[in-house]
Amino acid sequence: MQVSYIVALLALLAVTATAQPFLPGTGFLPLGNLRTTDNGGPYNISLLTVQANEIKGGLAAKQNFTDKDIVHFLTNVECLEGLFDTWGTFGHGFNNNLTLGGPTPIGARKANLSDAVRPFMEEVALNEQGHALFTRQAGSDLPCPPIDFTGGFNKYFGAAYNLTGNDTIESKFGAPFDPFLNDECYLLSVLSLEELGATGNKGLTALLTNPVIANGVAGLATSATAQATVQRMLLWERRNNTVYPFNETVQQVFARISALRDSLDGPQMDDQGLVNTDPRTIAVPDYYVNMIPTDVRGLTFSRTPQQLINILTLGSPDGVGVFFPKGLYGAINKPTGFNVSASGLDSFPSSGAKVASQLSTQQIGTLPGPMLPPNVTGELDLTQSLTGTLDNGTAATRGYTIIPPGMPYFSNASQVAVAYPLQTGSSNASSNGSYAYGGRRFF
16 A cells, blocks of 8 residues: 555656646646747747847847937837827826927827726826826937827728728728727727837837936836736726727727737737737637737737837838828838848848848747757647647737637647645546546546
């Protein structure tokens, strides 16, 4: 009896020693969702391709630009976000002339917000006013540029519905989109901009040489990320509400917005919907809730100024249009060389400011020196190849289609065993004390 107990204990320890992560007190659990395309996939832990390409893009974006140029660029985007949030929440623009003489945005007015949403948006608006104040304290003397809320959001959301030429939201759906109409329309509009600020500010921290300004911009990035999480939660609670005039749910509309943004910043996947149905890219919890867009390691994404300009002007080569009818002020005002790939790790482009595109692991090859870490314990369990393919370029992979919890891809899920007594009475526990899940059995 004692021998069999020791053998069983050693077998359990052998399993737990090779299974990661270790979660004490929770019995035998399926890891299930934390996996990418395959061992050579776009988020392979051993290659860190996401960050490598963010570095490449950042170094290329830095070409010929000073810290003050970057602060001036920030003025444009913080005026856009801050004025939209302030007008929509409070019904007026910046106090104390933070605009430095800039005009009132086209279509600016107070949004019809419920008591359940207004307090959260008041905090966001005050934070965004603070972001605009930071740009002034950091040395920006440029006024806020002309901004168009009415035309901007109608063109932006129209692009998310693939409207081109003379087709408009009004001609297709019978009425224009009003970003101030109600909770759903306003939150969708706010978040469509908020996450550009979050990823863009994070990307700027690597471009700045002044540590004081870089530290402040890091604060902008973390603040914007927290604000976006609040907005995602508010939208998640309303995800099944219908959005006027599209006659689609909040979840579906934001899936389109996410797909649009992702299509305009290069081929890398760095945008996600409210519901993540594609477990090849990030960890997928029950019900596919996705409050914090990250890669499979929980790292948030970065964008360069040129990528943001390309998104905010819908690919306008001169950086004019959509939200900025007269363009952005300052030296960083175009998506210059957006589709040109620059190495960044070994040399700068010969001329101009060029933004790198995300490369595949095959194109990147082996990264040099300290950027190539040793093998990660449990890595193979975290990178399972999946049956079938999904089109990463569509809204469907960002939660447009509701999929029941536990689907898809559980047939080849990874598992993890932990040192905790088996729970009795489980339908998954067999008569001989083993536990089976996803085709694998632990003893």
